[in-house]
Amino acid sequence: MGLERVGELLARLGHPQRDYPVFHVAGTNGKGSTVATLDALLRGAGLRVGRYTSPHLVDFSERVVVDGVPMSHDAITAWLTQWEPVLVELGATFFEATTAMALSHFAAERVDVVVIEVGLGGRLDATNVVKPLAAAVTQIGFDHMEYLGETLEAIAGEKAGIYKPGAVAVVGDTSSDIRDLLRRQAEGAGARPVLVTGRDWEVADVVVDAMGTSFSLRVDGQTRRLTTPLIGHFQAHNAAVAMAMLRGAGGRWAEIEAQSAALLPGVRLAGRFHRSPPWLFDVAHNADGAATVVANLLAVGLPHPITAVVCVLRDKDWRGIIEAVARGAERIVVTLAPTSPPNRSWDLREVEVWAREQGLPVERIDDFTSALAHARSEAATVLVTGSFHTVGDAMERLQVHPLAR
Structure with a gap:
């Protein structure tokens, strides 16, 4: 630098x-x-x-x-x-x-x-x-x-x-x-x-x-x-x-x-509490950001049940992010975003074990496209969050243009 x-x-x-x-x-x-x-x-x-x-x-x-x-x-x-x-x-x-x-x-x-x-x-x-x-x-x-x-x-x-x-x-x-x-x-x-x-x-x-x-x-x-x-x-x-x-x-x-x-x-801002029902996209990649997303989600009163699709880079506070998301979502699907750098990808086995120990409603689906489809099948609202990679990959697959008004 x-x-x-x-x-x-x-x-x-x-x-x-x-x-x-x-x-x-x-x-x-x-x-x-x-x-x-x-x-x-x-x-x-x-x-x-x-x-x-x-x-x-x-x-x-x-x-x-x-x-x-x-x-x-x-x-x-x-x-x-x-x-x-x-x-x-x-x-x-x-x-x-x-x-x-x-x-x-x-x-x-x-x-x-x-x-x-x-x-x-x-x-x-x-x-x-x-x-x-x-x-x-x-x-x-x-x-x-x-x-x-x-x-x-x-x-x-x-x-x-x-x-x-x-x-x-x-x-x-x-x-x-x-x-x-x-x-x-x-x-x-x-x-x-x-x-x-x-x-x-x-x-x-x-x-x-x-x-x-x-x-x-x-x-x-x-x-x-x-x-x-x-x-x-x-x-x-x-x-x-x-x-x-x-x-x-x-x-x-x-x-x-x-x-x-x-x-x-x-004012328009892509990827921040970005709604395209039933999808909600937010690039929150730290615990404070995730807590803000959940507070906004609850304040707006989006329909339940809510499932969150989450992928966080391993050098971020993924535990804090998941704990924050769990306060607003009935289910959490952890997955791997395809564009996440391999040297920064989180260990889903470690995430799965930790979540089980905490008693959090976390489900592991490694394949990103399958994770999105599974989340959509059982939720009225699907929150996609954890990183720019997670949101961007989801928007691309779902054909949601970031700069569309």
Whole structure:
């Protein structure tokens, strides 16, 4: 990990990341929702918006999108063909190459603004070559600890590395200790202004139902009632973070934020509480995320019985995920997602033995297609979760397009 290779690569490309303003988002949970919200608000205001996210669900081109349209396969092939010698010379990693390609594509497409999701961490992530108008860190949780550290404080410190001198810094974590740590990191980096949840804005009266999440947002003594189509208590906080980024950037960006009530209905996010009845897809790959999915599932009142199809990478907290899912599903089918990297696939025998010891309603079906079919045969709602691989493989087999509106 480091910025030297991607920095040199972008220099060879003519520094395309300098051609447009950037909003940059990091965090363990919530960064995808915040990026999707920013994208919708900016596009709703008539701007041409580039969006860079990772990983993809079904097709690699989902990562690089302009105004809702993925980068074409022909354009991807042409770029890689042209720049392969430089990528090889520099020893660029997959993510470094993808990041450089995305930033180059956005410049070629003459976008008005770009919204970027951090891949992993923040400080040493390849996306951290940008100099953003505003950078935000959303909720911090335990993930990628082998790279980011064993404590929430260490993880937060890595993610705070995206705060830059003179740029707006938004602190979105709702835990007081982590929030204060992020604030100090932002101030130490010379960011300005530094906007903090609970201090510079307040979210209250959150109501979650099948149509979305409504909430009250109090800023500067004034309260607005807003609704996002994204479902879940924390979606109110994620929307508020996106709005704070625009508000902090000032000028035309703040003018867009003032239109949020009219623009928020345009928010879409693939693979997060993504409903295609009887299927429910969510890429939750840590225990906090899984607990949120279950809370949302119960709040919306989806029909029972509910069966969950679960596949988790073995270096994740699969025990915590299964325990969380068991609080909302009558049955759990554990399986193997075909695109899961072989060196990270979980041991289903170990999962089966552990679940039996815990008295959890877990059934093992190794074949992924058979697992989906079996779950569907006995459930009114089927939750597919555990990783991007699990959700993406299921969407592909069930012909559910991630970017379809």
